[in-house]
Amino acid sequence: MSSHACDVLVVGGGVIGLTAAWRALEAGASVVVLDPSPGDGATHAAAGMLAPVMEAGFGEEAQARLGTASLALWPAFAEALERAAGLPAGAVGLETAGTLALAYDGDDLVELRRTLALHRELGLASAEITPAEARRREPGVGARVAGAAWVPGDHQVDPRAVHAALAAAAARATLVPRAAVSLTWADGAVVGALDGTGTTYTAGTVVLAAGHASASLYAGAPTRAVPGTTLRLDAAADRSPAVVVRGTVQGRPVYAVPRRVRPDGRRELVVGATSDERDDDHLTRAGDVFALLRDVRALLPELDDAVLLEAVTRSRPASPDNAPLLGWAADGLCLATGHYRNGILLTPLTAAAVDEALGGALSGANGRPEVRAAVEAAARYADPRRFADADTTAPRTAPTTERGGTA
Numbered sequence: 165m166s167s168h169a170c171d172v173l174v175v176g177g178g179v180i181g182l183t184a185a186w187r188a189l190e191a192g193a194s195v196v197v198l199d200p201s202p203g204d205g206a207t208h209a210a211a212g213m214l215a216p217v218m219e220a221g222f223g224e225e226a227q228a229r230l231g232t233a234s235l236a237l238w239p240a241f242a243e244a245l246e247r248a249a250g251l252p253a254g255a256v257g258l259e260t261a262g263t264l265a266l267a268y269d270g271d272d273l274v275e276l277r278r279t280l281a282l283h284r285e286l287g288l289a290s291a292e293i294t295p296a297e298a299r300r301r302e303p304g305v306g307a308r309v310a311g312a313a314w315v316p317g318d319h320q321v322d323p324r325a326v327h328a329a330l331a332a333a334a335a336r337a338t339l340v341p342r343a344a345v346s347l348t349w350a351d352g353a354v355v356g357a358l359d360g361t362g363t364t365y366t367a368g369t370v371v372l373a374a375g376h377a378s379a380s381l382y383a384g385a386p387t388r389a390v391p392g393t394t395l396r397l398d399a400a401a402d403r404s405p406a407v408v409v410r411g412t413v414q415g416r417p418v419y420a421v422p423r424r425v426r427p428d429g430r431r432e433l434v435v436g437a438t439s440d441e442r443d444d445d446h447l448t449r450a451g452d453v454f455a456l457l458r459d460v461r462a463l464l465p466e467l468d469d470a471v472l473l474e475a476v477t478r479s480r481p482a483s484p485d486n487a488p489l490l491g492w493a494a495d496g497l498c499l500a501t502g503h504y505r506n507g508i509l510l511t512p513l514t515a516a517a518v519d520e521a522l523g524g525a526l527s528g529a530n531g532r533p534e535v536r537a538a539v540e541a542a543a544r545y546a547d548p549r550r551f552a553d554a555d556t557t558a559p560r561t562a563p564t565t566e567r568g569g570t571a
Contacts, residue, residue, distance in 0.1 A: 167364045170196040172522070173357060174337075175344045175381065176373035176501075177202030179210075179323060182330035183511055184371040184500050184518045185337045186248065191522040195337035196365055198344045198357065203327045205375050206507055209394045209478035211421040211434040212326075214238060214509045215318040217288045218263060218279075218410060226487050226545035228286050231506060233541040234513035236534040238321070241512035249332035256329050257322030257424065264302055265290070265313040266411030266463050273311035275412060280313055290315045302405045304466040309411075320408050320421050323508050340365075344374070347381055353495035357381075371498045371518065376444060376481040378501040384493050384552050387502050389444035389479035393452040394436035399470035401425040404433050411463050418459040420467070433470065435460045439505075444479040452477075480504050489548035490517040499548040517542040 172188040174181050177199030188195045213219075216231025242258045249255075267273040276292075283290040290313050298312035299305045305312070342359040347370065349355065356366040372378050376389040397404075410419035423432040438452045453475050461467055483489055483502035488510060493499045498521045503510050516538040 167366065168196060168338075169366045170194045170338070171367060172196075172369045172371060173198065173365050173367035174371045174373060175199075175357060176375060176378075177339065178205045178207040178373070178375060178507075179203070179327050179330060179511055180375075180500050180503060180507055180514055181371070181373035182327065182334050183515050184373055185334040186245075186330055187515050187518045188369075188371070188522055189334060189336055190248075191519070193369075193522065195334070196367070197334070197337050197339045198342055198359060198365070199339070200341050200343045202331070202339065202341075203324075206478050206480050207323055207327050209392065209437075209476040210323040210508050211394055211419065211436050212257070212321045212323040212508045213263075213318065213408060213410075213419065213421060214320055215263060215315075215408075215410075216509065217283060217290055217315050217318045218265060219506060219509070220282060220286055220288060221486075222282060224486060225286060226485070227506070228288065230487065230513060230541050230545050231509050232288070233534070233538040234510045235317070235319070237512035237516065237538055238319075240532075241515060242321070245326070245329050245333055249329040251329055251332070255325060257325045258319070259321070259424075260319045261407045263315040263318035263408040263410060264298060264305075264405070265315055266298065266305065266309050266409060267311040268308065268411060268413040268462055269310050272412040272414065275415070276311055276313060289317050302407065302409060304403060304405060304464050305409075306463055306465045309463060318408065321508060322423060326508065326511070344381060347372075347497070354497035367496075369496060369498060369522070371500055372493075373500040375501060376479050378481065378489075378499070382493065382497065382499075384548060385489055385499055385501055386484055386551050387481045387489070388441075390439055390482045390504070391442055391444055391477055391479045392437040392439050393448050393456065393475060393477045394434055395453065395456055395472060396474040396476070397433040397435060397467065397470035398430055398473050399433050399467060401429050401431050403466040403469055404431060405464060409464060413459040413462045416455065416459055418456060418463065420460050420464060432473070433467070439480075446477055448475045448477040480507070484551065488514070488546045490514060490542045490546040491521060491548055493548040493552070513538045513542055517546070
């Protein structure tokens with residue numbers, strides 16, 4: 165049985181895990197990442213909406229505050245990531261063109277207006293517009309749409325491009341294509357992990373970023389799988405939306421997220437997403453594909469001519485309150501999981517939280533007001549110990565250097 169030692173062991177190689185690995189490398193740590201198939205989890209299906217406004221739910225003010233704090237970090241995060249990965253500006257596909265929200269029928273319009281009222285209550289920017297104005301913005305909007313709203317601050321990024329950039333930025337880490345089967349403990353502290361081959365990894369800090377599987381490794385990370393299906397279409401640019409379109413069709417949510425136009429005059433369009441409380445099996449159901457195509461076509465009829473490229477089903481990692489778990493959960497154990505529907509949106513905030521835990525600073529600018537706001541939001545709304553029993557409350561400080569920590 166072999167053993168490997170490092171400063172920081174990251175369990176999980178999706179967008180969140182590789183973000184943690186990159187930030188640990190920037191803090192000067194040696195890093196090992198454990199993941200049998202990096203980027204093939206929730207990252208692979210994600211559409212990449214940066215939507216703290218339209219994702220704001222009743223009774224979920226915490227999630228809205230986390231989202232708005234993280235969105236403020238996205239431009240600087242994208243720039244720093246592209247620079248670290250050696251990529252040109254714009255390579256991660258960050259687009260800040262706003263979002264068009266649609267209501268298909270009268271009942272959907274009632275719900276949209278309830279949502280707009282919630283936005284006003286939370287201080288989030290959105291405004292009802294007429295269907296005619298919606299068609300001026302997006303000529304492909306269907307004739308039967310009953311109502312619409314414009315959300316100027318909800319944007320998008322390409323998650324697969326982000327993951328590729330993170331892989332390049334974190335290339336100095338050692339990637340081990342295996343899954344962790346357990347954490348290892350000593351004297352009440354997490355000191356590493358064991359993989360399926362019996363290999364042990366010792367580290368001063370373990371960052372648990374295994375998505376919904378985090379609960380199987382640490383009982384204090386109450387994550388669960390919430391599978392969802394997204395479709396990828398190939399569409400002519402003049403017959404597909406130029407901004408994110410999301411709406412409801414007889415109570416069913418649907419969205420269409422456009423990527424940049426290619427030289428051939430076409431673009432990829434991500435359509436989603438179903439949401440189910442069922443086992444994580446990566447299997448796509450025919451009914452889900454039908455429902456997504458039916459509903460997006462009701463809002464954007466010209467997509468009839470689009471080509472179906474891909475149907476992907478992956479599981480989001482949800483927590484009991486749908487907010488993430490970020491920060492110290494036990495001595496030696498930092499959680500970065502439970503992001504539910506907003507993993508891509510919350511990636512920069514997660515980076516700031518990991519930087520704070522490791523004693524570093526996002527992009528070397530820990531004094532920036534938006535970074536401090538994100539760190540404070542994570543500490544207030546995403547502390548993993550909010551689900552812990554009193555006798556398992558973890559210390560609020562990083563592991564000591566005597567134990568090999570990187571703080």
